[in-house]
Amino acid sequence: MHLEPTEEQRQIVATVRRFVREEILPLEAKLDPDASELAREDFARLTGKVRQMGFWGLDIPAEYGGAGVDLVTRTLMAVEMSQHRAGLYAPCYGVFGSAGLAQLYEATEEQKQKYLYPMLRGEKRGFFGLTEPSGGSDPARAIRTRAVEDGGDWIINGSKVFISGADRAHFGLVFARTNAERGRGGITCFIVDTDMPGFHVRRVVHTLRSSHYATELQFEDLRVPAANVLGEVGRGFAIANDRLSRQRIPYAAACIGVAVKAQELAIAYAKERETFGAPLATRQAVQWMIVDNEIDIRTSLWLTLAAAHKADSGQPYRMEAGMAKLVASEAGGRVVDRAMQIHGGYGMTKDLPFERWYREMRIRRVGEGPNEVQRHVIARDLLGAGLR
Amino acid sequence: MAIRMEKPWIELTAENVQALPGQLGVFELADPQGRVVSIGFAGGRSLFGLRSELERALRERPGGATRFRYEVNQQYMSRHRELLMLHVADHGSLPVVNGADPPAGLGRLSPL
Numbered sequence: 035m036h037l038e039p040t041e042e043q044r045q046i047v048a049t050v051r052r053f054v055r056e057e058i059l060p061l062e063a064k065l066d067p068d069a070s071e072l073a074r075e076d077f078a079r080l081t082g083k084v085r086q087m088g089f090w091g092l093d094i095p096a097e098y099g100g101a102g103v104d105l106v107t108r109t110l111m112a113v114e115m116s117q118h119r120a121g122l123y124a125p126c127y128g129v130f131g132s133a134g135l136a137q138l139y140e141a142t143e144e145q146k147q148k149y150l151y152p153m154l155r156g157e158k159r160g161f162f163g164l165t166e167p168s169g170g171s172d173p174a175r176a177i178r179t180r181a182v183e184d185g186g187d188w189i190i191n192g193s194k195v196f197i198s199g200a201d202r203a204h205f206g207l208v209f210a211r212t213n214a215e216r217g218r219g220g221i222t223c224f225i226v227d228t229d230m231p232g233f234h235v236r237r238v239v240h241t242l243r244s245s246h247y248a249t250e251l252q253f254e255d256l257r258v259p260a261a262n263v264l265g266e267v268g269r270g271f272a273i274a275n276d277r278l279s280r281q282r283i284p285y286a287a288a289c290i291g292v293a294v295k296a297q298e299l300a301i302a303y304a305k306e307r308e309t310f311g312a313p314l315a316t317r318q319a320v321q322w323m324i325v326d327n328e329i330d331i332r333t334s335l336w337l338t339l340a341a342a343h344k345a346d347s348g349q350p351y352r353m354e355a356g357m358a359k360l361v362a363s364e365a366g367g368r369v370v371d372r373a374m375q376i377h378g379g380y381g382m383t384k385d386l387p388f389e390r391w392y393r394e395m396r397i398r399r400v401g402e403g404p405n406e407v408q409r410h411v412i413a414r415d416l417l418g419a420g421l422r
Numbered sequence: 423m424a425i426r427m428e429k430p431w432i433e434l435t436a437e438n439v440q441a442l443p444g445q446l447g448v449f450e451l452a453d454p455q456g457r458v459v460s461i462g463f464a465g466g467r468s469l470f471g472l473r474s475e476l477e478r479a480l481r482e483r484p485g486g487a488t489r490f491r492y493e494v495n496q497q498y499m500s501r502h503r504e505l506l507m508l509h510v511a512d513h514g515s516l517p518v519v520n521g522a523d524p525p526a527g528l529g530r531l532s533p534l
Contacts, residue, residue, distance in 0.1 A: 066465040066466055066467055066499065067465070067466035067467070068465065068466060068498075068499050069499070071526070071527075074526055199529075200529075201507065201529025201530055201531060202527050202528075202529040202530075228530075234532045235529065235530060235531050235532060236531075236532065236533060236534060237425060237531070237533060238425070238500060238503070238504040238507070238531070240497045240500050240501065240504075241497075241500075243500075244496065244497045244498060244499045244500055245499040245500065246500065247497075247500035247503070247504070249529075384466035
C-alpha cells in the first residue's frame with residue numbers, strides 16, 4: 035500500500051485548499067459564528083465554480099452525474115474541505131454537493147424518477163428515519179414503529195427521534211417493523227411523502243449545534259402505497275446498513291481536517307504569544323501538547339487513508355472504517371481541546387473557531403454509530419461472528 | 423421546556439432595554455394589539471448580545487413594535503427557526519417583519 039499521494043491528488047488537494055482559503059474563509063468571516071449556510075447568491079455562485087472544477091457531487095456515483103472520485107482522493111479532499119469554522123458538519127457549506135439518500139440508488143426506476151433524480155437535481159430533499167425513542171444503535175430490536183398491510187397499502191404508526199431535516203424534506207426513508215417475530219428480518223424500508231396525511235413533525239430537538247437541529251416525528255395511520263416499499267419487505271435492515279462503512283471514512287476525514295486547522299492555529303499562536311519573557315512555543319508543556327496533537331493527527335490520517343485504500347481495492351473494510359471513525363473522532367476532540375488550552379481565554383471565545391469545534395467534535399463520538407458500537411463491531415470482526 | 427415563548431411582554435423602553443443582559447438569545451417583538459410582528463436573535467456577532475439587538479428594535483420600531491420578550495439561549499439559531507416555524511403553525515404565516523425577508527428553507531412543524 036502506498037500512502038504517498040499521486041501528482042493528480044496533490045493538485046486536487048492544492049485546488050481545494052485554495053478554494054477554502056480564497057472563497058470560503060472570506061465569506062465565513064462575515065457570517066454568524068454558528069452559521070451553517072451561505073447566502074443564497076453566494077451558494078449558487080460557489081456551486082457553479084465547483085461544477086466548473088469538476089468536483090460537484092463527490093459522493094454521487096459517476097453514472098448519476100457525480101464527480102466519481104475514489105475514496106482515497108475523497109478522503110484527502112475532505113481533510114481540506116473541513117478546515118474552516120463550519121467545516122466539521124458543513125464542509126465548504128455544502129457547495130460540493132451532497133449524495134443525499136444513497137439508499138435510493140437501489141430503488142426501482144419508478145422510485146428513482148419520483149425521488150432520486152429530483153433529489154440529485156436539488157429539487158427535492160429527503161430524510162433518513164431510523165432512530166426511535168427506544169434506541170438507534172440496535173435497530174433490529176429498537177424499532178417499534180409498525181407497518182401493517184391493508185389492501186394494497188401499508189399503514190404506519192409510531193415515532194422517530196433525532197431525525198435531521200424532516201421538517202424541510204419532501205420525502206423520507208422510514209424504517210418500520212412489518213413482522214414482530216423476525217428480528218432483523220422483520221424490518222421494511224418505506225419511502226414516505228411528507229405531505230401524506232398522518233405524517234407529523236412534532237418538535238425540534240436542540241443539540242450542541244446551534245444552527246442545526248434534529249426533529250421528532252409521529253406517524254398516525256400513515257397510509258403508504260406498496261409501490262413505496264424500498265427494496266423488499268423484510269430487507270430494511272440491510273438497506274439501513276448499506277453504505278454505513280463507506281460514509282464513516284469522509285466522516286473521519288472531516289475530524290482530521292478540523293484537527294489539522296486547530297493545530298495550525300495553535301502552532302502559530304504558540305510562536306507569537308509571549309509569557310514571562312519568552313514565546314509559549316519555548317515551554318515544554320506547550321511543546322508536548324503540540325507533539326501530541328501531531329501524533330493524533332497522523333495516526334488518524336493514516337488509519338483513514340488505509341481504510342479508504344482498502345475500500346478502493348475492493349477488499350472488505352468495515353473494521354478499518356470503524357477504526358478510522360473511532361480514532362479520528364476521539365483524536366479530533368483531544369486536538370481541539372489542547373489547541374484551546376494553548377490559546378487560553380481567547381480559545382473559549384466566539385472570536386475563534388475552537389468553541390464551535392469543541393461542541394461539534396463531541397457529537398462525532400456519537401454520530402455515525404457511537405464509538406462503543408464501533409468497538410463492538412471491530413471486536414466481532416476480530417473475535418468471530420459467533421461472539422455475542 | 424415549553425416550546426412556545428410564553429413569558430410576559432415587556433414594554434419596549436430605553437430603561438427596560440438597558441437592563442437586558444449582554445448575552446446570546448432570541449426575542450419576539452409585538453405591536454400594541456399583542457400580535458407578534460418580529461422574531462429575532464442575538465448571535466455571536468451582536469456587540470452586546472440581546473441588549474444591542476433590542477436597542478436597535480427600540481430605535482427602528484420594526485412593524486410598529488411596542489413590546490418585547492426574550493430568552494437567553496446558546497442555541498439561538500435553532501431556537502429562532504423553531505419559533506418561526508411555531509408561528510407559522512399557529513398563525514398560518516410568518517410575522518410581518520420576518521415575512522418581508524423570509525429565511526431560506528424554513529421547515530414545517532405540527533406541534534401537539
